[in-house]
Amino acid sequence: MNQKSLTKIRKAQRKVSGIENIYYFRSVESVRQVLLHARNGLNDVEYLKSVMDGIEALKKN
Known part of the structure; x- marks a missing residue:
């Protein structure tokens, strides 16, 4: 995984x-x-279910 992908994932995690x-x-x-x-x-x-909901929320961002 490259740095750009990690930055995008971490930004979504902070937002969600x-x-x-x-x-x-x-x-x-x-x-x-x-x-x-x-x-x-x-x-x-x-x-x-809570974890799976969180994963889906991250996918949307």
Whole structure:
């Protein structure tokens, strides 16, 4: 993925989420606790629908 594509994706994320600063981590270990929480606490149909809705919103921008 080139820099122009990343810039476009990140701009859409800021617009849709309303969050100005979005941080990206290169190491899975740096976000291990967050990933475990997501797997254990946010792994249901309702949350999955919310994620899919967010993805669709990003595609529109």
